[in-house]
Amino acid sequence: MLRKLYRFYRNNYWGINGALVGLALGLSLVFLGLLKTIILAVCILAGYFVGRMLQKDKNFLKNLLDKILPPGSYR
Numbered sequence: 001m002l003r004k005l006y007r008f009y010r011n012n013y014w015g016i017n018g019a020l021v022g023l024a025l026g027l028s029l030v031f032l033g034l035l036k037t038i039i040l041a042v043c044i045l046a047g048y049f050v051g052r053m054l055q056k057d058k059n060f061l062k063n064l065l066d067k068i069l070p071p072g073s074y075r
Contacts, residue, residue, distance in 0.1 A: 025037070028040060
């Protein structure tokens, strides 16, 4: 049973994930409202961006903080 479910998911990956994102967005709009949903989406996208950059370059956060703050002040 679990293998069939896994195979179904693998064959319909994009559709299932799109439906889950749509469900989360719809629930967020209903319970939070438009403005809070937009702010939440921006925070999620920023977290995704930082995570992807950290995956590519382990020193990304240190370099970013060096650009924003005086060098060495966050250590």
